Amino acid sequence: MASGCSSDAVSLLRWSMLAACTVGPGTVVTCARSGVEYGNSLAWALCFASVLAYSLQEGSARLTLVSGKTMGQCVQEKFKTSAVGTAPRACWAFTIAVYTGCLLYQCNNFAGGVDALFAFPGMENFSQNAVRIGGCFGYGIAVIAILYQDQADAIGTGLGVVMMAMIVLFLAAAITVGFSWAELAWGFLPTLPQMSAVPDAATPCEMVLSLVGTTAIGVNLFFSGSMAVGTTMADCRRGIAFSTASALIVSLLIMIVGSGSAKEADDLGKFNIGLLADAIEHYFGKVGTFAFALGFVAAALSSMLTVVLGIVSAAEGLVLSPKDVESGALPKIPRRAFWSIAFSTVLVAMAAIIANLPRVTVILVAQLFNGILLPVYSLALLMCITDRQLMGSQPPKRCSLLLLIGSVTVTLVLAWRVIIEKSAMLLSLIIGVDLTKERQTLLIIAAVLGTLSMVLFWAFSRNLGEVSCHDSSDEGSCVTTVSGTSIGNATESELECEEKRLTSGKQSTTK
16 A cells, blocks of 8 residues: 555656646746736636646647547648658648747746846855856756756656645745735636736736746647556546646745735835845745755756757657557657757757846746747647547547637637737837727737637638547546557547556556
8 A cells, every 4th residue: 555655656746747847937937027016916817827737738648548649640640641751831830839939938948047046145246147157058068968868757756856845935935925815815816907017017918928828838738648658547637637736836826925025125126036035035044045046946957858858749749750650669850850959949048048138028028929829739739639530439528628628718818919919019109099008908809819719720620620529437548658559549448448457457566
């Protein structure tokens, strides 16, 4: 029994790698900034993003378990052409979008990583330029070295431990700083507050989309699918739920600490992550600040590795020929392509931060772009998971499908809201009339465009393949490999037999 509990704990820590990838330096900065500029009024955005993240990751795991193919391979199957060995143009476009989004995320990670270095006690005694440039080179060398040693997978459990340590630290900080339960409760009601009076504050809609973009990370769809290999649907749900809940808790705690820090600041100027470090030092001394900075650095490094591995994982499914999958082996990109991806993302991010671009702005732009890109990931998953040919006898339950459709529609509305707002700002400069004040009108237009986008997508998806769903339980869905030769598209009875085989194997191992 003790062995079983230990195995379950290790399994949950393994899945918490998704949370560690989610709570990177951008999450720390974005959630803290939201707390400083808008208090706890946007807590609802984190809850929505967490529900969305769970729906997407659970859907990706289900797609892999039932179809026997990765999400990228499923997208390639949907857009396949008659040309042998040639990836569809849509898949190349998808890959470029993934690369661009992850490249901005890498800039976000290096920006947050440098801020993490400045959070260490005594760093104010060193030259800021020296710390910034030296930190960029240090991070870059560490990322390349870990990838070269092929140790990226080995740190998964360690990242889970770091995740739990961050929860403990920020929980203690939130309790010590203090907060209003009533204010936090009101923050769970979906509303857009008035523009913050903090200098250079982000607009409420920008902040909401940033919180969604930093919590529901599109690249995690590829990771959740690959981590589902060799497990059951029940194990996947438990692990993804644990990971999502952990990320939500630590994000809310960071927001609460940021809000409390802003209330105690004597002269609150432009947002700076130093506010968070100062608050922790005030209550826990230099030891607490050192622990915060160390966790911040670990979060930055893990996210830097995730960016490279995410691009590679997406490319292997989207553009490589899936012919090798039938023999039980996943296609791998050439080593030259792998290192081209690794070096290009690291070097561009280093150049952006060494050039001293505003780090808070870099993080906000990365989160906004990926927040706008998130509906693309979501629609691709929705298109595959509703395909009867891919899902066979195990389509998603109706309630899960409706939740996913509703969540994706909201992300479309938020993305259109930001696009319209920026367009209105540009048009205001041309005509000399401030159109951004019509917040309600802009939101209505965004809602109409978001809903229309979902309707058009649904019509397009039905033309590509038949949409399917059902209401029966599917707890026993599982697959042992990601190849189409094992249990992909298996019947209900075959899935139940495989479930029993895995269960009996686990019991004999325990004995």
